[in-house]
Amino acid sequence: MSKITIKNVAEKAGVSVTSVSRVLNNRGYISDDLRSKVMEAIDELNYTPNEIARSFYKSETKSVALIVPTIHNPFFSELAFYIERELSKDGYHLYIGNSLNDSVNEREYLKMLKEQRVDGMIVGSHNIEMEEYDKITGNIVSVERKINDEIPMIESDNYLGGKLATEKLIQQGCRKIICISGSQTIDSPASNRVIAYSDVMQKNNLKEQIVEIPFAERADEKHRRVKEIFTSKIDFDGIFADDDILASYAINEAEKFNRKIPEDLKIIGFDGTNLMQDLFPNLVTVVQPIEKIAQKSVEVLLQLIKHEQVESLYTLPVKLNK
Amino acid sequence: MSKITIKNVAEKAGVSVTSVSRVLNNRGYISDDLRSKVMEAIDELNYTPNEIARSFYKSETKSVALIVPTIHNPFFSELAFYIERELSKDGYHLYIGNSLNDSVNEREYLKMLKEQRVDGMIVGSHNIEMEEYDKITGNIVSVERKINDEIPMIESDNYLGGKLATEKLIQQGCRKIICISGSQTIDSPASNRVIAYSDVMQKNNLKEQIVEIPFAERADEKHRRVKEIFTSKIDFDGIFADDDILASYAINEAEKFNRKIPEDLKIIGFDGTNLMQDLFPNLVTVVQPIEKIAQKSVEVLLQLIKHEQVESLYTLPVKLNK
DNA sequence: TTGAAAGCGCTAACAG
DNA sequence: CTGTTAGCGCTTTCAA
Numbered sequence: 044m045s046k047i048t049i050k051n052v053a054e055k056a057g058v059s060v061t062s063v064s065r066v067l068n069n070r071g072y073i074s075d076d077l078r079s080k081v082m083e084a085i086d087e088l089n090y091t092p093n094e095i096a097r098s099f100y101k102s103e104t105k106s107v108a109l110i111v112p113t114i115h116n117p118f119f120s121e122l123a124f125y126i127e128r129e130l131s132k133d134g135y136h137l138y139i140g141n142s143l144n145d146s147v148n149e150r151e152y153l154k155m156l157k158e159q160r161v162d163g164m165i166v167g168s169h170n171i172e173m174e175e176y177d178k179i180t181g182n183i184v185s186v187e188r189k190i191n192d193e194i195p196m197i198e199s200d201n202y203l204g205g206k207l208a209t210e211k212l213i214q215q216g217c218r219k220i221i222c223i224s225g226s227q228t229i230d231s232p233a234s235n236r237v238i239a240y241s242d243v244m245q246k247n248n249l250k251e252q253i254v255e256i257p258f259a260e261r262a263d264e265k266h267r268r269v270k271e272i273f274t275s276k277i278d279f280d281g282i283f284a285d286d287d288i289l290a291s292y293a294i295n296e297a298e299k300f301n302r303k304i305p306e307d308l309k310i311i312g313f314d315g316t317n318l319m320q321d322l323f324p325n326l327v328t329v330v331q332p333i334e335k336i337a338q339k340s341v342e343v344l345l346q347l348i349k350h351e352q353v354e355s356l357y358t359l360p361v362k363l364n365k
Numbered sequence: 366m367s368k369i370t371i372k373n374v375a376e377k378a379g380v381s382v383t384s385v386s387r388v389l390n391n392r393g394y395i396s397d398d399l400r401s402k403v404m405e406a407i408d409e410l411n412y413t414p415n416e417i418a419r420s421f422y423k424s425e426t427k428s429v430a431l432i433v434p435t436i437h438n439p440f441f442s443e444l445a446f447y448i449e450r451e452l453s454k455d456g457y458h459l460y461i462g463n464s465l466n467d468s469v470n471e472r473e474y475l476k477m478l479k480e481q482r483v484d485g486m487i488v489g490s491h492n493i494e495m496e497e498y499d500k501i502t503g504n505i506v507s508v509e510r511k512i513n514d515e516i517p518m519i520e521s522d523n524y525l526g527g528k529l530a531t532e533k534l535i536q537q538g539c540r541k542i543i544c545i546s547g548s549q550t551i552d553s554p555a556s557n558r559v560i561a562y563s564d565v566m567q568k569n570n571l572k573e574q575i576v577e578i579p580f581a582e583r584a585d586e587k588h589r590r591v592k593e594i595f596t597s598k599i600d601f602d603g604i605f606a607d608d609d610i611l612a613s614y615a616i617n618e619a620e621k622f623n624r625k626i627p628e629d630l631k632i633i634g635f636d637g638t639n640l641m642q643d644l645f646p647n648l649v650t651v652v653q654p655i656e657k658i659a660q661k662s663v664e665v666l667l668q669l670i671k672h673e674q675v676e677s678l679y680t681l682p683v684k685l686n687k
Numbered sequence: 688t689t690g691a692a693a694g695c696g697c698t699a700a701c702a703g
Numbered sequence: 704c705t706g707t708t709a710g711c712g713c714t715t716t717c718a719a
Contacts, residue, residue: 046424046481048696059706064698071699072704094480096696099421100711102368106460106482113446115640120442124435127463131470136477138428139461141449148453155458158416159368160428262643291644318437321584322613322644370712381690386714393715394688418712422695 047090056084067092104162107344108138110152111167112259117316118286118333119167122186125337126165133345135162142168144259156181163344166190169230182347184340189230195347197340197357198232204329204361205239208283208311211327211363213247217281217309220244221272223293225285226255236285236313236329252277256289266292273300280308287312287319287328294323315364330364369412378406389414426484429666430460432474433489434581439638440608440655441489444508447659448487455667457484464490466581478503485666488512491552504669506662511552517669519662519679520554526651526683527561530605530633533649533685535569539603539631542566543594545615547607548577558607558635558651574599578611588614595622602630609634609641609650616645637686652686 049067053060058077065071066081084090098104107130111119127137138161140152149170155161156179163182173191176183185196212220222240225233237253244251256268269292272279284290290312294304302308304325312319315330339357346353371389375382380399387393388403406412420426429452433441449459460483462474471492477483478501485504495513498505507518534542544562547555559575566573578590591614594601606612612634616626624630626647634641637652661679668675 046696049698050696060697061699061706061708062704065705068698074704077705091476091479093696094477094482095417095421095424095426096711097698099417099695099713100697100699102417102711104417108458114436114449115439115443115446115638117437117439117640120445121437123442123461124437124463127436127461131462131473136430136460136462136482138458139445139449140453140458141446151453154413155416157413160416160458262639266643266646288644295646316437317584318439321588322610322617324588324617368712371714372712382713383690383692383715384688387689390714396688399689415712418695419714421697421711422713422715424695 046093047088049090049092052081052084052088052090055088056080102159104160105134106136106138106161107163107165108140108152108155108161109165109167110140110142110149112144113141114139117288117318118314118331121316121318121333122167122337125334126341129338129341142170144168144170146170150175153179156183162348165340165344182344184344184347186336186340187232189232192355195343195353195355195357196232197336197343198359199331199336199361200358201232201235201361202239204313204331205236205283206243207361207363208313208329209240209243212281212283212309212311213243213249215305215309218249219252219279220249220281220283221252221254221277221279223254223256223269223272223282223284223289225258225289233285240283252279265289266295269293270296273297282308282310284310284312287314287316287323287326290326290328291319291323294326311363320364326364328364329361331361332359335359368415369410371412371414374403374406374410374412377410378402424481426482427456428458428460428483429485429487430462430474430477430483431487431489432462432464432471434466435463436461439610439640440636440653443638443640443655444489444659447656448663451660451663464492466490466492468492472497475501478505484670487662487666504666506666506669508658508662509554511554514677517665517675517677517679518554519658519665520681521653521658521683522680523554523557523683524561526635526653527558527605528565529683529685530635530651531562531565534603534605534631534633535565535571537627537631540571541574541601542571542603542605543574543576543599543601545576545578545591545594545604545606545611547580547611555607562605574601587611591615592618595619604630604632606632606634609636609638609645609648612648612650613641613645616648633685642686648686650686651683653683654681657681
């Protein structure tokens with residue numbers, strides 16, 4: 044089964060490769076007779092153009108890469124799902140790279156741009172220095188990571204989310220609200236969730252209590268830390284968890300410690316992936332518009348690829364799910 | 366920022382492109398002097414070889430595609446994670462395609478093989494006819510889908526899983542055990558989970574009760590169906606759910622219907638993704654060796670790519686998590 | 688030890 | 704309307 048090329052088709056049809064190329068791309072003038080001869084040859088040989096050769100010639104791969112910390116993580120897998128779906132509408136294919144929050148990996152994936160394997164890149168992971176990104180040329184958009192002034196960022200309105208959650212807890216009577224934070228770095232707009240919490244607490248003259256649990260920590264370790272909150276002497280009647288998985292740990296521990304939700308304890312999470320809302324129907328959470336984030340990321344990236352002008356920041360609205 | 370090519374490097378270094386290629390690939394004889402001149406030029410120009418040109422010449426892309434029903438689904442996102450990690454060890458990149466259980470999409474992704482965009486494909490989705498696959502040439506392995514005799518399959522020991530789960534429930538005293546099944550088609554080895562359930566039930570002279578809930582159904586619809594089991598007149602003291610998400614719905618409904626787990630009702634799920642075990646620490650489930658499945662899939666695919674001999678079936682062991 | 692030249696499969700001037 | 708030819712960036716004979 045050696046590969047059939049355009050040349051074989053041309054020979055079979057008794058025409059030039061140019062003509063075959065013309066019918067393939069529907070470009071220029073082609074007589075009906077020639078077209079049908081070519082079509083027939085294509086059919087008989089069961090020919091499909093070599094896309095790598097095309098990519099090579101056109102310096103355009105119709106491929107995009109998405110870098111995430113890990114694709115196993117409801118937020119990123121949902122994001123990836125929608126991004127792939129959007130891209131496929133325009134005939135693009137999607138590569139996935141798991142940075143594992145390691146700069147070495149991130150750098151490796153970023154290289155795909157320079158190697159011209161992809162036409163663009165969407166990064167939802169940020170572990171290398173800004174200066175390094177400054178040196179990278181190529182089409183990049185970032186999702187929920189501030190990289191530098193050159194790279195457009197798509198984010199949720201994290202501040203609003205933190206505000207809505209905290210205000211809701213207060214409005215429902217909570218006074219001792221703990222914020223469990225994934226403690227993103229300052230580069231991460233997610234840190235605004237905690238800032239909003241602080242602002243709202245201060246405005247209401249309530250005491251802030253922030254527990255930081257690094258995002259990159261292992262799941263069991265994160266769970267242990269959440270449990271510690273329950274075993275500690277800290278008094279609390281509300282929890283604002285920076286993401287839904289942390290919230291689920293809290294829900295889990297609340298049950299073990301016989302604290303009824305929402306009567307004895309109110310919990311609000313963040314992210315609102317379909318999966319987490321599905322698995323925890325009672326979960327109150329700040330819903331990020333993941334599908335819209337995906338759409339916007341793709342839209343902006345495709346604009347960059349087409350050398351169109353884009354904004355440097357897109358902030359999308361969030362809302363409480365109940 | 367026009368692209369730097371090997372020619373620019375050659376000119377800068379005052380040598381031929383052949384020589385540059387030689388130092389790039391570390392092939393043939395190169396004097397130290399020449400090598401260092403070339404290295405210097407590469408550095409100064411900040412040159413990276415165009416991988417598409419390489420792929421084109423070598424007819425080898427160092428890319429693989431994974432087709433799944435949807436990447437947002439803990440099982441597949443975890444599988445994708447491990448597959449990507451394995452592939453990257455050998456310098457391969459991974460494309461993801463969501464078939465959405467639609468043959469049109471599946472066919473579209475499969476085309477990537479013929480277009481020579483990828484060196485191989487891992488399919489965890491199967492919605493087109495076997496005859497169509499028969500006509501496809503290219504390196505393919507399938508995960509948990511029986512496609513045809515040509516295509517190697519990697520599967521869990523689904524029968525064993527169903528057996529372990531059902532026996533465990535019986536051993537713990539259950540007599541009226543419902544099996545909630547994702548009702549995979551016959552092509553799917555997952556159907557063996559249910560077959561094992563039936564066998565064990567029959568052997569113990571217990572009445573089978575199978576509730577089928579199509580895998581492709583929407584989440585809320587699936588949840589509704591599980592709820593129906595609780596509202597119906599059916600009497601049951603155990604549930605074997607074909608996958609953990611269904612199990613989680615059952616857990617959820619059990620709580621609403623005040624049926625204590627495991628006192629009043631025992632539930633065992635299937636899949637055992639890290640995520641689900643993490644989110645539901647009490648979940649009893651048949652753990653598929655997802656990481657091993659990924660490793661084996663990649664191993665076999667790379668063997669195919671290297672034209673090595675492979676088996677047609679690899680069945681990997683499963684176990685109960687508690 | 689190095690270079691010239693061919694060619695991977697395709698598209699696009701350019702000519703006719 | 705159709706064909707000839709060059710060339711995309713790279714690797715690899717083949718010669719020197």
